[in-house]
Amino acid sequence: MRADEDLATAAARELAEETGLRAHDPGEPAPESGNGAHLEQLGTYGDPKRDPRMRVVSVAHLALAPDLPAPKAGGDANSARWAPVETFLEQDPEGDQTGPLAFDHAQILADGVERARSKIEYSSLATAFCPPEFTVGELRRVYEAVWGVALDPRNFHRKVTGTPGFLVPTGGTTTRQGGRPAQLFRAGGATLLNPPMLRPEV
Amino acid sequence: MRADEDLATAAARELAEETGLRAHDPGEPAPESGNGAHLEQLGTYGDPKRDPRMRVVSVAHLALAPDLPAPKAGGDANSARWAPVETFLEQDPEGDQTGPLAFDHAQILADGVERARSKIEYSSLATAFCPPEFTVGELRRVYEAVWGVALDPRNFHRKVTGTPGFLVPTGGTTTRQGGRPAQLFRAGGATLLNPPMLRPEV
DNA sequence: GGAATAGTGTCTCTAAGACATTATTTG
DNA sequence: CAAATAATGTCTTAGAGACACTATTCC
Numbered sequence A, B: 001m002r003a004d005e006d007l008a009t010a011a012a013r014e015l016a017e018e019t020g021l022r023a024h025d026p027g028e029p030a031p032e033s034g035n036g037a038h039l040e041q042l043g044t045y046g047d048p049k050r051d052p053r054m055r056v057v058s059v060a061h062l063a064l065a066p067d068l069p070a071p072k073a074g075g076d077a078n079s080a081r082w083a084p085v086e087t088f089l090e091q092d093p094e095g096d097q098t099g100p101l102a103f104d105h106a107q108i109l110a111d112g113v114e115r116a117r118s119k120i121e122y123s124s125l126a127t128a129f130c131p132p133e134f135t136v137g138e139l140r141r142v143y144e145a146v147w148g149v150a151l152d153p154r155n156f157h158r159k160v161t162g163t164p165g166f167l168v169p170t171g172g173t174t175t176r177q178g179g180r181p182a183q184l185f186r187a188g189g190a191t192l193l194n195p196p197m198l199r200p201e202v
Numbered sequence C: 001g002g003a004a005t006a007g008t009g010t011c012t013c014t015a016a017g018a019c020a021t022t023a024t025t026t027g
Numbered sequence D: 001c002a003a004a005t006a007a008t009g010t011c012t013t014a015g016a017g018a019c020a021c022t023a024t025t026c027c
Helices: A007-019 A105-122 A125-129 A136-147 A153-162 B007-019 B105-122 B125-129 B136-147 B153-162
Strands: A022-024 A036-045 A058-064 A167-173 A183-187 B022-024 B036-045 B058-064 B167-173 B183-187
Touching (some): A125 A136, B105 B125, B125 B136, B136 B153
Parallel strands (some): A022 A036
Antiparallel strands (some): B036 B058, B167 B183
């Protein structure tokens, strides 16, 4: 953090420096220009033994974004890259604790994934994973990817288009390959979904 | 924080020093002995201007407890006392920002209240406001107090007793003044309510 | 008996889950 | 036409909201 920075400002700056993603303020919808990432504070990790070298207190943040520009080398993280979360969250069959992430970062990542899974149930935040204009099918694939389940396309369509303020039709349609064109939507003003979209029980 | 303390440990120690409340680990049910407070991290506040005197980053915690022992003077907070949240969250009709709490503490308190209101929807955490054994009516009054609404006693009874793992009858009954004795329950093992108990829309 | 509180039952309506069908494009 | 994807419709059932009634205590 710099001397004149808020926590969220510092997180947005670091995110931009290492990934090129520009974050917009939470609560506001994604900007028209696209590439705007939703950024929110996740939690603070301060166990005195989490980094054996020295006492470090980390304020973790979670970003949701539709597009992933090539990460920029340099800055704090020379080896920044994108990877699926499963790469780092697989249960180690041996049971030992040597995962691919340092310190408690696997726990932080798991907390972030759970936050995302939980938040898209009760909010319209899944649209943060979509470009400014998107189809119902694209939004459904966001839910399916985040939750790791398959959803019924017909019930999903009925649910999201029936929730007031969730989706606003732009009038446009997609040109696709081998299929009926889909209506385009953008995120509506609603931030809280009522009733929520509960993930199916396992 | 002390050099060997986790964030939660330090918060629990400060809470005990100033209020006498003993916190138990989150995830675990309240201890039999009673007086155990649920404690969880709320969020971290680090705006460089939040305290004009110096740069302070505060990790706020939220505690839920059934009993409120007399706060102990001494320690950091000489004037510790219990008060209803409304005392500090009333909207100032004048519109100026001079509330009774210092710095951004009104915002932190508002965030904590919203966290509590939201969490008792999807979890069995409302039992943290109850003593080890309690009645359905007591649990209902917790919901009514936290949400600030009136709930239908009959629908509430049906809902909470019908949710598996939420309540476990102890067999005992209360002795009351002028009314049918109520069954006593303790918190069951379930932590997540499915389906959730959604607060009524306003 | 009357007041007070606890607990059960019934009806209605919303919404989710399962599933069939129609619509519109490309090749 | 076949294949692919989008969109709408129907039926069933779980569960929330509204409301009436019965049960058990103290006064």
